[in-house]
Amino acid sequence: MKGKRITFAVGVATGVVWVSLLAYGQETPHDIVDKVDRILRGASSHGTATMEVVTEHWNRSITMEVWSLGTEYSLVRVTQPAKEAGTATLKAEKDIWNYLPKVDRTIKVPASMMSGAWMGSHFTNDDLVKESRLVEDFDIETSFEGERDGAEVWEFTLIPKPEAAVVWGSIEYRVRKGDYMPLWARYYDEDHVLARTMEFSEFRVMGGRKVPAVMHMQPADKPGERTTMLYDDLEFDIDLEQSFFSLQTLKRRR
């Protein structure tokens, strides 16, 4: 009699889980955001990109070659303009090094510089280091699901977990339903004042994956400024060893 009751309870519980999974289209917001994150990076990748930085005082355009392995390792080397060619940034696990070919120096970026601008852009060193911890640091809820601008989308509201080391008060994130392409992410402070917007566009198949080829970072308090990252080509799941991400590679000039 007792055994039967337990079986019944387990049966009911399983039923509840199934129903809730179905209701969410079998994917929780957490799963979707995680999936989008994974699309943007393969197990390994190699590509070239152009970064255009516009600030109040100057504009610059940098072309660079980018390698990555998982979320822990990445290497960026500037190829254009010639003046800065060879300047490179290596990220291995939680550390970042910069290499300056002009003075032949390798500099480990100290903690205090982590949130400094990376190569004068609106991206920070920290943006490079942190493997996206969106799913770790935030509680994610669907705030909208349906059609916007002619496409079926999800909109998620990400609220930092109570003690997560996150400066944002909340993030809003729009993802296209059909192909899991991110459309934009809006970062707000605690008073719900917009701090910066990241927009994704030019969805293209590169290296066998559909990815946004253009990322556009717009700080809200400086309307005239922006950083645009454009991937010219990308390949995924290539043959890269962990040993490639070394200080020797960092210093190798073209």
Place this chain on the structure above:
Amino acid sequence: MSKRFHVVSRLAVRNLRRNLRRSVLTSLAMIIGGTLLMMSLPLGDGTHEAWIESAVRMGGGHVTIQSPEFRSSRKIDDRLPADVRVASRTALSRAGIAERVLIATPQLTLGGLASSAAGARPAQIVGVDPASEARFTILDEKVTEGRYLEPEDRLAAYVGAGLVESLELKVGSRFVVTTQDAEGEIAGQLLRVVGVFRSGVPEIDESLIHIPLETAGEWLHSGDDVTNIAILVRQSGQVEGLRRDLGRELAGPIEVGAATVMGWREAMPALDAAVRIDDFGNYLFQGILFTIIGLGIVNTVLMSVLHRYREFGVLQALGLTPSQTGTLVLIEGLILTALSGVVGIALGLFITFYFWGDGLDISGMWDEEWSFSGVVMEPVIVPYFRVARVIQALAFMFAIGVLASLYPAYRATRIDVAEAMKFER
């Protein structure tokens, strides 16, 4: 000899009394000098005390115990080993040391980065014990908004006004501090502003953050380790002695390079230099002042000698030796300077402490508050009394008196008796 000396002394006193006007005029220069000296020295010392007080109470104390590498590295790797901390606590509670210590507080001081939705700035993050730090620091009095840290606080931060402005924070807002933790990893910590302070020193207001030591320990996986123990002494004159005594108590760890005991002069060389330069400026000014006073005294005493040419001639004819004549002039000078010195110093002390004892407000002399090397210039100077300064001033004036009387005394020994008595007046 002593009898003769006695006679000469009496003669000197009588001479001074006989020419009262000349004596008063001569001593007047000395009295004014002494008064000025006793006005400027305590005010100068008071200024320096205020500088030191404000600097040590916003930083690492009069005396600080830390690892030798920490001073330049400012890294968590160079924190105080646990056994040194225990040894320091024992040393600080030892009889003979404990009486001189006003308060000792543990600090975990680190360079890092503070970031908010609005941006990021380098920051000096200090993990403190809220209860003892509140008694140690003067920053809690400089609060402009909110309050200082309290013992139950956890994710709380007490932040400089400049930093609050540049990160666009307010009381209650969240921000993140990032630095290297004890395991060498970059670690972030969420904090909320509970209070804002404005010390007046831009370097401090734009970078300093106080957080509870417990929070810092959790964040950096450093437990209750600290980088330094900051000590305030009861009287600033005790710094050197305490540093020496603590050095002796902690001889073991110091020997193996695990700890050093530093006075503020070592820890804040810029402030030390500022005090020394200012002192030097004062000495230079006093030197010039007293050279002028000294020359004035030389003049009057020499005149009095030349005036009494015949008188001294008569004295020598009656049996006074030339050296006794010289001694007479010297003693006259000494009595005069000693008396006027005491009067001048007393007058100076009276003026300084009767009128300005609670502080001399000089805020009218400048428009904005200004600061240097971690020190705010206080607009009110509270004079600081030191017995050593009185003795120093007395000795100084005595020396001037002697020096000023030397040449006239020499002239008095060179009197040609026959020549001196040749003419009637």
